[in-house]
Amino acid sequence: MVALGLFALALANEEEARQWAEEYNAEAQVVWYDNVVASWNYNTNLTDYNQDESLKYSAIKAAFDRESGLTASSYDYENFEDQLLARQFRKIADIGEAVLSEEDFNRQSELRAEMQRIYSTAEACNKPGDDDPDKCYPLDPDLEQIMATSTDWDELKWAWESWRDVSGRLMPDMYEEYAGLLNKAADMNGYDDNGDYWRSWYEMETFAEECERIWQQLRPLYEQLHAYVLRKLKEVHADHIDEFPFTGHIPAHLLGNMWSQSWGNIEEFVRPAPEKPGLDVTEEMIRQGYTPLKMFELSEEFFTSLGLIPMTEKFWDDTMMVKPDDRDVVCHASAWDFYNQEDFRIKQCTEVSMSWLITTHHEMGHVEYFLQYKDLPVQYRDGGNPGFHEAIGDVLALSVSTPEHLEEIGLLPDFEDDPDGDLNFLMNQALAKIAFIPFGYLIDQWRWNVFSGETQKEDYNTDWWEMRCRYQGVAPPVGRLATDFDAGAKYHVPANTPYIRYFISHILQFQFHKAMCDAAGNTNPLHRCDVYRSEEAGTAIGDLMKLGSSVHWEEALEAMTGTTEMSAEPLVEYFGPLLEWLEEQNAGETIGWSNECPEGTIVP
Ligand SMILES: *[C@@H]1O[C@H](CO)[C@@H](O)[C@H](O)[C@H]1NC(C)=O
Numbered sequence: 001m002v003a004l005g006l007f008a009l010a011l012a013n014e015e016e017a018r019q020w021a022e023e024y025n026a027e028a029q030v031v032w033y034d035n036v037v038a039s040w041n042y043n044t045n046l047t048d049y050n051q052d053e054s055l056k057y058s059a060i061k062a063a064f065d066r067e068s069g070l071t072a073s074s075y076d077y078e079n080f081e082d083q084l085l086a087r088q089f090r091k092i093a094d095i096g097e098a099v100l101s102e103e104d105f106n107r108q109s110e111l112r113a114e115m116q117r118i119y120s121t122a123e124a125c126n127k128p129g130d131d132d133p134d135k136c137y138p139l140d141p142d143l144e145q146i147m148a149t150s151t152d153w154d155e156l157k158w159a160w161e162s163w164r165d166v167s168g169r170l171m172p173d174m175y176e177e178y179a180g181l182l183n184k185a186a187d188m189n190g191y192d193d194n195g196d197y198w199r200s201w202y203e204m205e206t207f208a209e210e211c212e213r214i215w216q217q218l219r220p221l222y223e224q225l226h227a228y229v230l231r232k233l234k235e236v237h238a239d240h241i242d243e244f245p246f247t248g249h250i251p252a253h254l255l256g257n258m259w260s261q262s263w264g265n266i267e268e269f270v271r272p273a274p275e276k277p278g279l280d281v282t283e284e285m286i287r288q289g290y291t292p293l294k295m296f297e298l299s300e301e302f303f304t305s306l307g308l309i310p311m312t313e314k315f316w317d318d319t320m321m322v323k324p325d326d327r328d329v330v331c332h333a334s335a336w337d338f339y340n341q342e343d344f345r346i347k348q349c350t351e352v353s354m355s356w357l358i359t360t361h362h363e364m365g366h367v368e369y370f371l372q373y374k375d376l377p378v379q380y381r382d383g384g385n386p387g388f389h390e391a392i393g394d395v396l397a398l399s400v401s402t403p404e405h406l407e408e409i410g411l412l413p414d415f416e417d418d419p420d421g422d423l424n425f426l427m428n429q430a431l432a433k434i435a436f437i438p439f440g441y442l443i444d445q446w447r448w449n450v451f452s453g454e455t456q457k458e459d460y461n462t463d464w465w466e467m468r469c470r471y472q473g474v475a476p477p478v479g480r481l482a483t484d485f486d487a488g489a490k491y492h493v494p495a496n497t498p499y500i501r502y503f504i505s506h507i508l509q510f511q512f513h514k515a516m517c518d519a520a521g522n523t524n525p526l527h528r529c530d531v532y533r534s535e536e537a538g539t540a541i542g543d544l545m546k547l548g549s550s551v552h553w554e555e556a557l558e559a560m561t562g563t564t565e566m567s568a569e570p571l572v573e574y575f576g577p578l579l580e581w582l583e584e585q586n587a588g589e590t591i592g593w594s595n596e597c598p599e600g601t602i603v604p
């Protein structure tokens, strides 16, 4: 009798919980919406007033989350019958930074807003050779443009060094305080430290080990690419050959990108068949008069060709597609869910180029995810894990980048489909995807060490470079001091966006691609599969997105790919022919680099 009574009580409790969760959702939609609006206003118009408003609404949201978390915790949700409801409660109870006192919470918001503003408004001045002493260069588009197009050793070095001087270098004190507050919150929430908290989103005890396992699996592929690229860069910069370190590292300013994170811009120097056209269609896009709007429309057309949901009218009205010239904005591309089930936007400073076309697909992939799960409870409006969210747009872009597809949309008129053309294509893809792997891995290796206390402020920069040299095999082109803060010169550190998600996405997107290609009945090699207009492929990825974060990601992954494991196999399969070619080219050459940075580059 007693047991039965308790059971009835538990059921009543669960019924009450269900009702409360419904009210919670309705309210969260309003409070979260107001917060996103204020944050959008700040990010697209960096004024003091907008910063204050944004801080105000983020404090209101924190208070709401804190209160809701307390209420959720008062239910015995681990014993709910309904596992879906229990999972929702677990998420409501996990409130992150909102656990902090009002004072601490506001301080951490303020620090982040401030670091983001420094990053987004920084400009490098005094470029050697400029007549006008007042001429200054923002990162986006000027410094990025120099990194992408210049082959002048000294100009590249200037852009590389100056950017770090005007951004990261101003932040180490703020970052130390900020990391301390994140740790404080993690501790109050019962985590070892903030790194432990971030890793918990992957719901996997062995997550860090899993990342290391995947990195070790891909390392040989990266080493082959690195060795080949280094040799070619030595030819391009033969007049500076003495400045290449003996340790086998690539000087970090030569890879066509401010952070050496993707190398597509040096494609013409490493093209396997140099006499044949490359696969970057930027020039053709410009010749045909492409605009940012046309790039957005083209991207949407790919989604709808798969039977996926089109962008909304509000999306087209409110998206920020180009950099405004009447105010400061955060240019770094991002996609926004306003949590009211109808407002979704992208913010990016689009230029006409192929890499921007890929970025547009990437951001629109986020919005497609938002649209697919918009009717779930707010706590489930999230990716299966953070890597899922980053992978959607990239998966579609894998199809868009194929010669098949570029030809079909008229951007690749003179492609010759022979082994040379195939290798040129794969090399272009490798410069984006393989080159990124160690970078995607190391950022949070570094941050996890900061959060665990292993890396203290005095060692921020030394430890950062220790990882850059060891994992990426790149070295700074000028001496770095312990007081520099080069991690802060990468957007996601001041903006506090976790980064391992991009590493995971680079693995998952090839798994998703393979599953979609199978669904589409593809008979080409994996790297030449284009799922355009396949509703079967669209259903496969759409079903995954519809789940949001309502189930453990292993379940969602299994439903789509047949396995619960993250696997680098599809990526290795995709690049198989290129790897074979690289190994031939590199036969008898030195592969790899020393673990330590070249002597004298890091001044402790
Ligand atoms: C930018 O924000 C300010 C408030 O600080 C506002 O007065 C101004 O109209 C905004 N500009 C635009 C273009 O929205």
Ligand SMILES: [Zn+2]
Residues within 6 Å of the ligand: 362, 363, 366, 389, 390
């Ligand atoms: Zn993204």
